[in-house]
Amino acid sequence: MIPLSWYxxxxxxxxxxxxxxxxxRKNAIAILMGVELMLNAVNINLVAFWRYLDLKTVxxxxxxxxxxxxxxxxxxxxxALIISVYRRRKTVAADELDLMKW
Amino acid sequence: MTLEQVxxxxxxxxxxxxxxxxxxxxxxxxxxxxxxxxxxxxxxLYVLLNVGFFAVMQVVVYIGAIAILFIFAAMxxxxxxxxxxxxxxxxxxxxxxxxxxxxxxxxxxxxxxxSFAVLPPAxxxxxxxxxxxxxxxxxxxxxxxxFEIASVLLVAAMVGALYAAWGKNE
Numbered sequence: 132m133i134p135l136s137w138y139x140x141x142x143x144x145x146x147x148x149x150x151x152x153x154x155x156r157k158n159a160i161a162i163l164m165g166v167e168l169m170l171n172a173v174n175i176n177l178v179a180f181w182r183y184l185d186l187k188t189v190x191x192x193x194x195x196x197x198x199x200x201x202x203x204x205x206x207x208x209x210x211a212l213i214i215s216v217y218r219r220r221k222t223v224a225a226d227e228l229d230l231m232k233w
Numbered sequence: 234m235t236l237e238q239v240x241x242x243x244x245x246x247x248x249x250x251x252x253x254x255x256x257x258x259x260x261x262x263x264x265x266x267x268x269x270x271x272x273x274x275x276x277x278l279y280v281l282l283n284v285g286f287f288a289v290m291q292v293v294v295y296i297g298a299i300a301i302l303f304i305f306a307a308m309x310x311x312x313x314x315x316x317x318x319x320x321x322x323x324x325x326x327x328x329x330x331x332x333x334x335x336x337x338x339x340x341x342x343x344x345x346x347x348s349f350a351v352l353p354p355a356x357x358x359x360x361x362x363x364x365x366x367x368x369x370x371x372x373x374x375x376x377x378x379x380f381e382i383a384s385v386l387l388v389a390a391m392v393g394a395l396y397a398a399w400g401k402n403e
Contacts, residue, residue, distance in 0.1 A: 133241050133281070134350045139343045141245050141278075145252055147336035152256030154328035155321045160261055160306050164268050167299065168252050171275045174287075182282045183353050189366045193376045195287060196366075199294050200383040204390030206299045210306040211394035217310045218400070226322055 138179035146172035159216075159223045163209045170202045241281055248274030259320050261307035269300045283356060286363050 145168055152165025174195050181191025217223050251270040258264040276291035321328075343349055369375040 132235065132352050133238055134352055135348065136343065136350045137241060137245070138278075138282075139349070140340055141249070143336050143339035143343065144249055145275075146339070147332040148249065148252045148256055150335055151328050151332035154331060155325040156256065157320055157322050158261060160303065160310065161256070161264060161320070164255050164264060164303060167268065167295075168255065168271065171272065171295075175275060175278060178279060178282050178284055178287060182284070183351055184348060186354055186357070189369045189375075192284065192287070192366050193369055193379070196290075196370070197379055197383050199290060200387055203294055203299060204386050206302055207390050207394040208397065210302050211398035213306060214309055215397045223310045 135179060135183045138175060138183075142172040142175040142179070145169075145175070157224045157226060159213050159225045159228075160210070162225060163206060163213075166205065166209075167202065170198055170205075174198050237281065241278070244274050244277040244281070247271075248278070261311070262304065265300060265303040265307050268303060269296055272296050272300060286366075 149165045149168030149172060152168065153162050156162050156165065177191045177195040177198065181189075181195075185191055213223055216228060220228065222228070248271050251267045251274065254267040255264050255271060258267060272291060272295045276288040276296075279285070279288040279291060370380045371377055
């Protein structure tokens with residue numbers, strides 16, 4: 132029997148690692164990878180809450196499926212933008228893409 | 234310690250360790266491969282949570298599609314940073330501090346919650362099966378609106394991705 136706390140701590144750690152990746156990495160692709168880790172942490176939490184506290188309904192599973200769809204859409208658009216930027220500017224470093232900075 | 238707990242700890246160490254490698258690895262291709270391992274760890278956790286369907290979805294959607302997209306993008310943009318020099322920006326200690334603070338505050342918040350250490354209820358016969366999830370996703374009383382919006386979002390993302398990455402003559 133695994134207590135719920137183990138899953139909560141695990142997903143909090145995974146979320147924090149993803150957050151660090153988003154904030155610290157230079158490469159825009161690596162930033163998207165950090166976002167993926169954060170979305171996975173959220174999904175673990177949703178499914179764990181369903182399993183431990185809300186077994187009678189399917190709400191947790193349904194919302195976890197929505198997160199899957201949103202993650203797929205986010206990565207498709209994000210990577211397309213990165214490739215488009217790379218084609219024009221020959222860089223994927225997030226701090227060099229400062230055209231709209233004032 | 235039961236076998237279940239040992240398995241959980243193994244998968245947790247694999248997931249967190251490879252997630253750490255994802256955010257620290259210099260070469261993007263290697264980071265993408267570590268990401269695949271982290272996603273496999275999460276899939277194994279889904280199995281421990283008695284949702285085998287999500288484990289399959291994780292392998293099909295995340296590893297089969299998203300991780301492959303990452304590998305493609307890493308290969309298509311390799312020449313720019315050439316994986317040398319610092320891969321983190323100058324504010325990385327602040328980023329690490331923020332990550333640690335978020336972890337500590339999340340853990341503190343969870344630990345004050347009354348259901349923090351609750352044990353899982355036994356799976357009963359009336360536990361919603363996969364079939365009920367499918368029915369709920371298309372039933373007007375349940376989640377048909379979010380489901381349809383998610384499909385519209387996917388179509389919009391597909392069109393948008395095609396438009397953004399289309400090779401124009403410049």
